[in-house]
Amino acid sequence: MSRGVALYLAEGAKTERRLSMANSDPNLLRLFMRWTREFHGLTEFSCAINLHADNDEEAARRYWANELSIPTTNFTKTYVKPDGKGHRKNHLEHGVARVSPRKSTDAWIVTMTWIANVSTHL
Numbered sequence: 001m002s003r004g005v006a007l008y009l010a011e012g013a014k015t016e017r018r019l020s021m022a023n024s025d026p027n028l029l030r031l032f033m034r035w036t037r038e039f040h041g042l043t044e045f046s047c048a049i050n051l052h053a054d055n056d057e058e059a060a061r062r063y064w065a066n067e068l069s070i071p072t073t074n075f076t077k078t079y080v081k082p083d084g085k086g087h088r089k090n091h092l093e094h095g096v097a098r099v100s101p102r103k104s105t106d107a108w109i110v111t112m113t114w115i116a117n118v119s120t121h122l
Contacts, residue, residue, distance in 0.1 A: 004035030022098035026067035042101035048076045051095035063094040
């Protein structure tokens with residue numbers, strides 16, 4: 001359990017009152033999903049992708065669906081960042097995926113409690 005808590009402390013969303021993790025590394029997102037299943041019993045996930053304007057959205061959806069074993073019907077609207085001045089030029093081919101288990105408010109509260117308990121012992 002403690003590895004998952006440390007992972008969530010480092011990479012998880014802490015402001016939305018739902019478990020959620022965004023990253024470009026599918027291995028890290030699969031670890032988050034495995035931990036969520038094991039310690040919270042949540043098994044259904046949704047996915048959102050952040051891309052740049054020159055990314056192929058359909059290819060990115062197929063990539064993340066395959067990597068994370070999430071049906072494309074569970075994907076929410078993709079955020080596409082328009083090109084413009086001051087933006088990075090090296091865009092990730094498949095963008096960044098954000099994975100969220102369905103109905104996870106209670107699990108988020110429990111996870112934040114675990115994080116608070118771990119943080120007091122640092």
